[in-house]
Amino acid sequence: MNIIVCIKQVPDTTDVKIDPKTGTLIRDGVPSIVNPDDKHAVEEALRLKEKFGGKVTALCMGPPQADDALREVSAMGVDDLILLSDRAFAGADTWATSYALGMAIGKIEYDLVICGREAIDGDTAQIGPQLAGCLDIPQITYVKNVEMGDGKILCERALEDGYEKIEASLPALITVISDLNKPRYPSVGGIVEAYREKEVKVWNAEFIGADQELLGLKGSPTEVRKTFAPEPKGDGEILQGSTDEMAKQLVTKLVDKNILR
Numbered sequence: 239m240n241i242i243v244c245i246k247q248v249p250d251t252t253d254v255k256i257d258p259k260t261g262t263l264i265r266d267g268v269p270s271i272v273n274p275d276d277k278h279a280v281e282e283a284l285r286l287k288e289k290f291g292g293k294v295t296a297l298c299m300g301p302p303q304a305d306d307a308l309r310e311v312s313a314m315g316v317d318d319l320i321l322l323s324d325r326a327f328a329g330a331d332t333w334a335t336s337y338a339l340g341m342a343i344g345k346i347e348y349d350l351v352i353c354g355r356e357a358i359d360g361d362t363a364q365i366g367p368q369l370a371g372c373l374d375i376p377q378i379t380y381v382k383n384v385e386m387g388d389g390k391i392l393c394e395r396a397l398e399d400g401y402e403k404i405e406a407s408l409p410a411l412i413t414v415i416s417d418l419n420k421p422r423y424p425s426v427g428g429i430v431e432a433y434r435e436k437e438v439k440v441w442n443a444e445f446i447g448a449d450q451e452l453l454g455l456k457g458s459p460t461e462v463r464k465t466f467a468p469e470p471k472g473d474g475e476i477l478q479g480s481t482d483e484m485a486k487q488l489v490t491k492l493v494d495k496n497i498l499r
């Protein structure tokens with residue numbers, strides 16, 4: 239079972255600040271981490287490898303400093319580390335990012351691709367589904383439980399009010415949510431190996447055979463016209479009284495607003 243896990247390096251905050259002049263993220267002074275959902279993806283890949291054998295490869299598209307994110311998941315137990323890094327990828331929207339990841343994955347033998355559900359900075363949750371489209375393989379999103387066997391994957395896919403069970407034949411792509419598992423801590427030996435011995439292979443646009451017109455800003459159909467923080471809607475209201483009284487006031491207000499009937 240060869241598994242590829244897509245990991246993204248993100249700023250360690252959900253309180254993303256935007257430069258009002260350039261409309262881009264302010265990354266200065268914000269430490270970077272492995273996107274939280276992606277650690278669940280790595281954990282699941284490692285569990286499947288422990289059960290069925292094979293290899294886990296982590297793939298990350300990002301600038302040279304994303305090397306750190308790859309070494310962090312290596313310390314958890316990932317075998318191979320690939321960093322897709324090239325100026326040609328700069329300014330990529332999710333479409334161009336999916337294309338680049340897809341071209342890189344095309345160079346690796348795999349049975350399963352695992353992505354996080356969404357990244358905490360971009361927040362689109364588009365990469366997994368688009369990547370499955372690029373690879374022309376089945377996808378199951380919002381996965382909270384995984385079973386494998388007979389060349390198939392059977393997943394529980396979370397819904398708002400329950401879950402559905404979906405089966406797909408391999409190779410397939412899944413996107414996972416945090417209910418799936420509890421990511422392991424890196425081992426001390428793993429940390430030493432990750433930082434002293436492990437090689438991070440750096441692949442560029444030419445190596446993956448990508449069409450330069452479909453990469454980065456050139457290959458990005460999305461155009462950000464304006465980025466802004468919404469104005470606060472006004473002061474909140476603090477209800478007074480006992481718990482029962484406050485609950486009654488709250489229900490009355492919700493009924494008045496037609497939110498409750």
Ligand SMILES: Cc1cc2nc3c(=O)[nH]c(=O)nc-3n(C[C@H](O)[C@H](O)[C@H](O)COP(=O)(O)OP(=O)(O)OC[C@H]3O[C@@H](n4cnc5c(N)ncnc54)[C@H](O)[C@@H]3O)c2cc1C
Nearest residue numbers: 244299329331332335353354356357360361362363364365
């Ligand atoms: C018009 C536009 C311009 C942009 N310009 C830039 C720019 O100049 N510089 C820049 O850094 N970003 C830029 N971005 C953001 C960039 O497109 C996204 O960060 C990226 O495509 C991932 O989307 P997301 O964060 O919404 O991921 P999601 O779709 O929410 O992520 C889901 C999962 O996909 C996987 N994944 C996502 N991104 C990666 C990755 N890079 N490598 C490996 N796996 C990944 C992970 O498993 C993740 O959990 C731009 C976006 C747009 C729309």
